[in-house]
Amino acid sequence: MAQRLQEAEKQLAEMRSGRESTPASESGGGATTDQGFRPVVIPAHPAVGTVGHLSPTRPPATNSTHHPSPLDTGAGNTAFQSSSGIASHTKQTPAARDTRTMPQDSALTDVSVDEHGEICYYGPTSAVHDPPQLDSPLSLATSATNPSVSSKADARSAVAAFARESATWEDFALGNASLETGIPRAVLAKLLHVHWAWVSPMFTWVYRPAFVRDMATGGRYYSEFLLTVICSHAAKYQDGEYADMLLARARRLLGNAIQEPSSIPTVQALLQLSARDLAQGSISRAWVYSGIAFRMASDLGLQHSGPDLRGMGAIDLEVRRRHFWSCYFWDKATSLYAGRLPAVTEVLHPDTLDLLDDSTDLDIWSPYYGNSLNLTKFTQNQYPPMRNYAVSTFVSSCKLSMIIHDIIVQLYYRRNRTNTEETIKDVKSRLDSWRENSPRHLRYDPDHLPTICPPPHIISQNLLYFTTVILTHRPFWSIPSYYKVCISASRSIEALVLLLESTFGLENITYLMGYCIYTGASAILEDAKCNKGPASQTLKTYLRALNAGMKTCPLLERSLQIIVKGLNRYPSSSSMNLSGHSQSQGVAEVDFHLNAATANSYIPAFPYLGPDMSMDFCGSSYLGNQNPDSMSMLDCFPEMQTDFGELLYTHVD
Structure with a gap:
C-alpha cells in the first residue's frame, strides 16, 4: 500500500509540473477517450480479512491534488436564474426556443469570490453583492485566454489523467470508508458496485473518479452523508437487512448536513434521498428533498459552469457540469410523476454536454458481483459482455429532458393557447431529430x-x-x-x-x-x-x-x-x-x-x-x-x- 501511495504521489507531482501528457482520440460522439484506460471496477471477489492495514489517516500530500477553486459555499436567490451560458425555457415561442447566451458581463456580476476565498453566486438585483473586478480570479473570459483550461484537448488530457489517478485510490478509499462508517468492507464494496451498475448510469448523480479520490483523501466531493445515502439506495436491490439501518443513519446525518454551507455532496445526497423516497411512495418528502437540492445547487452557482468560467480547473468544471445536468434531468423526472411544473428552468450551453470524461462508455457492464450478486435470469457469468455507454446515455437523456421540459410547460400547463399548433409542430420536429441523432448503439x-x-x-x-x-x-x-x-x-x-x-x-x-x-x-x-x-x-x-x-x-x-x-x-x-x-x-x-x-x-x-x-x-x-x-x-x-x-x-x- 505504501508503494502504491508513493506511486500516486509521484504521478500527481508529474501532473502538477506539466510533464505528463495523455493522448486523446476523438470518439464517434465528438467526445474523446483514452483507449487504454478503464476505470477500476470494484473487484468481483472482495478481499477477505481485516482492513487494519488501511490507515484512516488521509495522506496530506494528496489534498493538493485538487484544483484550488473552492465550490462548497455561496449564496443565491432562486433556483437557477438566467445568466451567461444559460438558455431560458420560459415564455418563449417554439420558434424562439433555441439556446441563447446572455452577455458575459451579466454572468460576471453573478459569480465572485468572497473574503474567505469561496465562490459566491448572487444575481444582479442582490443587495449583498459587490461585483468582481475584471482582473478577479473568477472573472469570465474566453476559453482561449483561460489559464485553467487553455484548450479542450488539454482539459481532456487532464481529466483522463485524473481518472487514472483516482483508480489508484479505490482500495484505500474502501478501507477508509469501512473504518469511518462501520460498514463491513465486503458489504460496502458490493453496495457501491450496485450503485455504479444499476443506479448511477441513468442520472449520473455522482462523478465516480472525484468521489473515490476524495473518499480516500477527505476532499470536497465526498461526505459520509453522501456515502450512506448511496449505500442505502443500493441496498434495496440485495441487502434488505442493511437498507433500514443505513436509511435511518442517513436521515440523522441529513440534519447536520443542511445546517452546513451548501456543498456538492449534500446536493447529490439529497437528490438520491429524493429518488429513494419517491420510489417508496413518499412523494411530498421526495419533492421537498429535491427542492432543497436545487436551491443548494443554485447557491453553488452550478449554472455558471461553462468553458469560459475562469479560475476553475478541468476537474471542477467537469464535476459542476455533470451535477448541473443531473439536477436538470432529475427535475424533469419528478415533475412528470408529480404533475408539477419543473423547478430548474434554465440550461447550460449545449457545449457543456460534451463531457470531458467518457471513459465509462468503454467499460464492460456487469450485473454480477462475485458469487454474491446476480440480478439476471441467467446463471452466473452467462450474461454476455456489453459496453456500459453510461456517458452517452446520460448526455442523450439530458437532451431528451430538454424536450420534456417544453412538453410539460407548453402542452400541459395552463398556457397561452394561441401557440398550441406551433408548439406541437416544434416538439414533434425536435423529437424526430433527437431520435435520428441519438447514437446508434443507444437506439x-x-x-x-x-x-x-x-x-x-x-x-x-x-x-x-x-x-x-x-x-x-x-x-x-x-x-x-x-x-x-x-x-x-x-x-x-x-x-x-x-x-x-x-x-x-x-x-x-x-x-x-x-x-x-x-x-x-x-x-x-x-x-x-x-x-x-x-x-x-x-x-x-x-x-x-x-x-x-x-x-x-x-x-x-x-x-x-x-x-x-x-x-x-x-x-x-x-x-x-x-x-x-x-x-x-x-x-x-x-x-x-x-x-x-x-x-x-x-x-x-x-x-x-x-x-x-x-x-x-x-x-x-x-x-x-x-x-x-x-x-x-x-x-x-x-x-x-x-x-x-x-x-x-x-x-x-
Missing part, C-alpha cells in the same frame, strides 16, 4: 430487438423516448392519427418491457421505468376495454410489470390502482370509433368537444393526480378559498384544458 427498434437485453439504463432511455411521444400526442388523442401514434408507441413500450423481463425480470424496475409503463398502459386502455386487437394482451403485460415492480418501488401500486379503476369505467364513445377514421380526414371532421363519458374514462397523464383520489396540494381542504390556478400544478386531465377550436381548420401531421 433499439422495437420491431428488431436482440434476444438479450442491454444494460437497463439503455432500455430505460428508449422507454422514455416512446413515453415522450405519447405525452406529446396525448392531449389531442381525439385526432385519429394522433391516437394511432399513441397506440403504436404503447406497443413499442411493451416490446421493450418484454425484452427487459426476459433478461432481468421486472422485480427491480426503477421509478422511471414504472412511469413509462404506466403511460403506455394509459394509451392502450380504451382499446383494451373495447377488446381491439392485441390491446388486452398489451395491458396484461403492463399490469404484470407494475405488480412485479412494487417489490422495490411501492410507488407503482398507486399507478396500478388507477389503471384498474380505469378498466371499470365504460369505454368512451369517441375512442370506440377513432381507429375507423381515415388518415386523410381533417381536424374539422373530428368532434373535439369531449363528452363527460370520455373525460371520465380517460386516465390522467400524471398518476400522482389520479381521478377521484386524494391529491396532495390539490384538494379543497388544502387550498381553502384559493384559486387552484394559482398553484404550480399541472392539469390532471390535460386533454380537457385544450381549446381544440384553434386547431379546427388545420390538421397537423
